[in-house]
Amino acid sequence: MSKIPISADSHITEPPNLYLDYIEPRYRDVAPHVVDDPKRGEIYVIDGMKDSIPMSLVAAAGKDPAELSTRGAKFDDLHRGGWDSSVRAADQDRDGVAAEVIYPSVGMVLCNHPDIDYKQACFNAYNRWLKDYCDGLPGRLFGMPQLAMKTPEDGIKEARLAKDMGFKGVMLPGEPEHEDYDHPDYDPFYAAVAEMALPLSFHILTSKRDMIRDYRGPRINSFQTIIRGNQDIIGTFIYGKVFERHPTLKLVCVEADAGWAPHYMYRMDHAYKHHRYWMRCEEMARLPSEYFKENVYLTFQDDWTAFKYRDSMNIERLMWANDFPHSDATWPNSQELLAVHTADMSEYDRNRILHDNVSELYGITLN
Numbered sequence: 001m002s003k004i005p006i007s008a009d010s011h012i013t014e015p016p017n018l019y020l021d022y023i024e025p026r027y028r029d030v031a032p033h034v035v036d037d038p039k040r041g042e043i044y045v046i047d048g049m050k051d052s053i054p055m056s057l058v059a060a061a062g063k064d065p066a067e068l069s070t071r072g073a074k075f076d077d078l079h080r081g082g083w084d085s086s087v088r089a090a091d092q093d094r095d096g097v098a099a100e101v102i103y104p105s106v107g108m109v110l111c112n113h114p115d116i117d118y119k120q121a122c123f124n125a126y127n128r129w130l131k132d133y134c135d136g137l138p139g140r141l142f143g144m145p146q147l148a149m150k151t152p153e154d155g156i157k158e159a160r161l162a163k164d165m166g167f168k169g170v171m172l173p174g175e176p177e178h179e180d181y182d183h184p185d186y187d188p189f190y191a192a193v194a195e196m197a198l199p200l201s202f203h204i205l206t207s208k209r210d211m212i213r214d215y216r217g218p219r220i221n222s223f224q225t226i227i228r229g230n231q232d233i234i235g236t237f238i239y240g241k242v243f244e245r246h247p248t249l250k251l252v253c254v255e256a257d258a259g260w261a262p263h264y265m266y267r268m269d270h271a272y273k274h275h276r277y278w279m280r281c282e283e284m285a286r287l288p289s290e291y292f293k294e295n296v297y298l299t300f301q302d303d304w305t306a307f308k309y310r311d312s313m314n315i316e317r318l319m320w321a322n323d324f325p326h327s328d329a330t331w332p333n334s335q336e337l338l339a340v341h342t343a344d345m346s347e348y349d350r351n352r353i354l355h356d357n358v359s360e361l362y363g364i365t366l367n
Contacts, residue, residue, distance in 0.1 A: 002347055003098075005338070005354040006364065008299040009203075009254050009321035010100035012133060013059045013082030014044065014107070014126070016075060022125035032106060032122060034075060041073045044106050048115055058082075058105045061329035068327055079325040085136030092140060095322055096335040098366050101358065102134065102143040103171060103203055103254065105326070111146075111173035111206035119173075120148035131165050142362060144169050144201050149176040152189040159193050168362040169199040169252070174207025174229050181233065182240020190246040199250035199297070199361055202233050227256035231264060234296055238268065239281055243291040250361065251296050255323065258298035259305025262312035265289035293317065297361060301330050307341045307353070315349055319358045 016034035023031045030047040034055070037043050044053040056073030059082050081091040082105075092100065104110075107126050113119040123146040134141040145167045147158040155172075162170050170193065172181075179185055193200060207229035215222035230253045237243060237251055268288035272281060284291075293314040299321045300306045310318060320338070324331040342350045358364065 003351050003355040004366075005097050005320060005322075005334070006358045006366075007097050007100040007322040007324065008252075008297075008319035008358040009103060009301075010324045011058075011082070011103050011105050011326055012130070013055070013075075013078055013105055013325060014129075015083040018083075018129050019122060019125050022129045024121055024124070027118065027121045030118070031125070032110070040071045042075045046106075046110065046113065048118060049109070049113060051109070053106055053109055057327045059325040060327035061323070061325040061331045063327070082325045083133070085133050085141060088137050089140060091324060091331070095324065095331045095333075097322060098355075099140045099142065099364065100322075100324070101169075101362065102130070102141055103201070104130075104146065107146050107171075108203055108205050112175075112208050116148060116150050116177045120150060120154075123148050127162065127165065127167075131167075139366060142168055142364060144171040146171050146173075149173060149178070151178050152186045155186075155189045156192045159189070159196060159198055163196050163198060167198075168364070169201055171201045171203060171254075172206075174202060174233060180236060180240075182236045182242055186242075187245060190242060190249050194246055194248045197363070199252050201252040201254050202230055203254040204230055204256050207232070227260070230254075230256040231260075234264075234292065235268065237295075238288045238291045239272075241282060241284060243295040244285055247295075249295060252319075252361075253296060253298050255299055255301075255321070255328075257303040257306065258300045258313065258318055259303045259309060261292070261298060261306075262309055265292050265313075268292065297357070301328060302337055302341070304341050307345070310345075310349065310353070315352050316357055318353045319361075320354050 019031035020033055032044055032046045034042050035045055040054060042055050054070040055075055056069055059078035060068055081088040104126060110119055110122050127145040130143040130145060134143045145162045147155055147170050149155045149172055159170055204226050243249060272288050297317045297319055299319045301321055301323050322331045322334045323329040330337050
C-alpha cells in the first residue's frame with residue numbers, strides 16, 4: 001500500500017517577533033527584525049550583514065513563476081502556516097503530506113554571519129521558538145535546530161541540548177568557525193552525535209561560496225551554483241575520511257537535488273583511483289562512492305532525474321521534499337507532480353523515497 005509522503009525539507013517563515021522575543025536580553029537591541037522598506041516591502045534586516053532578506057521569496061509557494069519578485073511583500077499576506085503551526089495542518093493536507101521536517105529561512109542566511117557569538121545567540125533563540133512551533137502540531141512537524149559550531153566542544157553541548165529538547169537531528173552551518181569539518185578535532189563531536197543518533201543536515205545557501213552573488217553572464221546563471229557548496233561539504237567528509245572514522249554518522253544534503261549524484265560519485269572514484277598520489281589523498285578502506293551511498297542522504301523536490309536514475313544511487317538514501325513555503329516549492333501541486341515522476345516505480349521504491357527513508361532516519365512514527 002502506498003504511504004502518505006513525508007516532506008524531508010520544508011521551512012518556516014520567521015515571524016517579526018521571533019528573535020526579538022526569544023533572544024537573550026543583551027542582543028535584543030540588535031536582533032534580526034522586520035522593517036517596511038518603501039520600495040521593497042517588508043524585509044528582514046540583520047545587524048552586521050549588508051544584505052537584507054525579502055519576505056516575498058521566502059513564502060511564495062504556489063505563486064505563478066511570472067509573479068515571483070523580491071519586492072512588495074507584506075508579512076500578513078504570506079502563508080500563515082509558515083509561523084503559525086495551528087494552521088499548518090491545513091497546508092499539509094492540501095498538499096497531501098503527512099508530516100514535514102522543518103528548516104529555517106532567515107536562519108539559512110544567518111549561517112554566514114561573521115560574529116560567531118551573535119550567530120549563536122540567534123540560533124539559540126530560533127531553537128527555542130522552533131520547539132514551541134513544532135509542539136503546536138505534534139507528530140506532524142519535526143524541526144531541525146541550528147548549531148553554531150563555535151568549537152567542536154560547543155557543538156557537543158549544543159547537540160545534547162537539542163536532543164534534550166526532543167529534536168531528531170541538527171542543522172550545521174556550511175562552514176564552521178574552527179578549522180574545517182574533516183579536521184580530527186571534530187572526531188569527539190561526530191562520535192557524540194552518532195551516539196545520540198542525530199543526523200547532521202547541511203542546507204544549501206549556508207556556505208559563503210554558494211550564495212547567489214558571484215556569477216558570470218546573466219544573473220540567472222548564478223542559480224546553477226547553489227548546490228556547489230553542499231557538494232564540497234560531501235567531498236570534505238568523504239576524502240577527509242570522516243565516514244571511515246565514524247561509519248554510523250549520517251549526513252543529509254538538503255535541497256541540493258540528487259540527479260547529479262551518480263556522475264559525482266563516478267568523478268570522486270576517478271579522482272581517487274587516478275590522482276590520489278600526486279594530490280596527496282590518504283588511502284581509504286573503501287571507494288568514495290561507497291561512503292557516499294552509505295552515509296549521505298539527499299533531499300530533492302521536482303528533480304525528475306533523481307527519480308529516473310534512482311537505481312544508480314542508494315534508493316534508501318533518497319528523500320523527497322516539497323520545500324513549502326519557499327518559492328521553489330512544489331506545494332500545492334505535489335501529488336500531481338509525484339503521480340508523473342513515480343509512475344514507473346514499484347510500491348517499494350515509491351514508499352522508500354516518499355516516506356520510509358525519512359521516517360527511519362529520524363525515528364518518526366506517525367499518529
